[in-house]
Amino acid sequence: MIKKNNFLIKGEIAEPVAGMLEFKGSGLKFFLDSTAYNVHLFLKEISPGRYSYETDIATNSTIHNKWKKFVAEQVTFFSQKANYLNKADSSQNPTLTTEYKRKAAEVDLAIRQAYKTLAENEKNNPATAYLLPSAPDFSYKKYIALYNGLTFKLKSSIYGKELFDKLNLLKNLDSPTAQPTYAGKQLSFPLINVVDTLGKVTHLDKNFFKQQRFTLIEVWASWCGPCRLINIELRGKEAEYAKRGLKIIGFSLDNGISSWKKAIKDDNVKWPQYSDLKATNSPLAIFFELKEIPANILVDRDGNIVARNVYGPAIDGYLK
Numbered sequence: 001m002i003k004k005n006n007f008l009i010k011g012e013i014a015e016p017v018a019g020m021l022e023f024k025g026s027g028l029k030f031f032l033d034s035t036a037y038n039v040h041l042f043l044k045e046i047s048p049g050r051y052s053y054e055t056d057i058a059t060n061s062t063i064h065n066k067w068k069k070f071v072a073e074q075v076t077f078f079s080q081k082a083n084y085l086n087k088a089d090s091s092q093n094p095t096l097t098t099e100y101k102r103k104a105a106e107v108d109l110a111i112r113q114a115y116k117t118l119a120e121n122e123k124n125n126p127a128t129a130y131l132l133p134s135a136p137d138f139s140y141k142k143y144i145a146l147y148n149g150l151t152f153k154l155k156s157s158i159y160g161k162e163l164f165d166k167l168n169l170l171k172n173l174d175s176p177t178a179q180p181t182y183a184g185k186q187l188s189f190p191l192i193n194v195v196d197t198l199g200k201v202t203h204l205d206k207n208f209f210k211q212q213r214f215t216l217i218e219v220w221a222s223w224c225g226p227c228r229l230i231n232i233e234l235r236g237k238e239a240e241y242a243k244r245g246l247k248i249i250g251f252s253l254d255n256g257i258s259s260w261k262k263a264i265k266d267d268n269v270k271w272p273q274y275s276d277l278k279a280t281n282s283p284l285a286i287f288f289e290l291k292e293i294p295a296n297i298l299v300d301r302d303g304n305i306v307a308r309n310v311y312g313p314a315i316d317g318y319l320k
Contacts, residue, residue: 015157016063016126028055031068031127035061067127070118074111081107112137119146129159133166133255136281140171165257166277169199173276188303192284194251194274197261202274206303213245214306214318217297219290221253221279222263227294230311231267238271244319247271253293255279 001007016033023041030037042054059065081104088100115135122128129150132143144167147155154160173195192204202208209215218234220227231250238248252275254260264273276282280290288297288308298307298318306318 017158018067018130023053026053026055028057030057030059031061031064031130033061033063035059035064037061037064063125063127066122066125067131070114070127070131073114077107077111077114081111108136116146119143119149123149124151124154126154126157126159129154129157129163132163133277134279136278138166138170138278138281140167140173143167162256162258169195169197169257170277171199172201173199187305189297189299189305190283190287192276192287194276196272196274197257197264202272204274209299209303210301212247213301214247215299216241216246216248216310216315217251217299218248219251219253219284219293219295219297221293222259223254224293228263228267230294231269234271235267235269241315241319246315246319249274251275251284252277253279253282253285253290 013032013034016031019030019032021028021030021039028039028041037057037059040056040058044052044054046052057064057068084100084104084107088097088104091097091100112135115132115138118128119132132138132146135143147163147167150160155164173193188206189204189209194202194204196202204217218230220231222228234248241248248271250264250269250271250273252260252263252273254263254275255277257277260273260275260277276284279285284290288295295309296311297305298310298315300306307314310318
């Protein structure tokens with residue numbers, strides 16, 4: 001309850017955990033432990049009749065403050081990288097374009113190194129296990145040694161277990177993206193390796209696509225509400241599509257295993273589900289320059305990309 005512009009929340013948690021304080025129109029993320037947190041929300045008029053909140057959290061929590069600092073540094077890195085890439089795209093000078101791309105690559109290296117430095121310096125911090133799976137270059141080969149260096153206490157935490165589960169699921173996955181090739185005037189689907197929820201590796205290549213007339217790759221994520229609604233809609237169409245030569249597969253842009261698996265179960269989807277758990281760093285997301293989801297890609301039996309973002313009657317048109 002808010003009384004005289006103040007509120008107080010008390011409770012107990014089993015171990016430190018990431019959380020969100022939600023309020024009208026937005027929310028404030030934090031890493032919560034047994035320390036006291038002073039939250040400040042300032043309502044600010046950004047234009048006549050339009051308001052927004054300025055937010056801040058003051059706490060002595062070492063876990064929260066180190067998590068917050070790391071996230072802020074990553075935001076700065078990504079902003080710098082985007083700035084260099086934008087300059088490279090708009091530059092008419094080949095020399096400057098090359099230089100901007102070189103600087104963007106340096107920032108990208110710094111982004112990746114920051115995760116490794118975090119794991120090496122914060123081996124008992126729950127925020128470490130929470131953040132590591134989001135590393136752009138996260139893979140079993142590159143991160144298993146860092147995981148092994150964490151303390152037993154951290155490995156036994158909820159985020160430590162989730163980190164291990166993700167490493168184990170991706171153990172046999174190497175997910176390269178082949179250079180695009182053309183069949184006539186059609187762009188062929190790039191070679192992308194993925195895993196199912198049990199960690200079995202599947203190659204999305206011509207041998208995969210030739211098994212059916214069309215394959216619809218539905219790109220979604222557990223946190224995407226509209227995607228979940230499409231899952232339900234497709235569930236009612238799956239049998240009909242199969243009779244007409246179209247196979248549906250799901251590709252998730254989730255970062256975590258538990259949320260991905262839970263969404264599949266909750267939505268009761270039966271078609272094959274794949275991912276590389278790299279979220280927007282997925283080779284598939286990068287290759288197709290995905291800016292938003294839900295999205296899909298329609299591929300024919302020769303591995304050619306026939307269409308993108310086709311739903312309802314548009315799908316029926318290809319199955320005539």
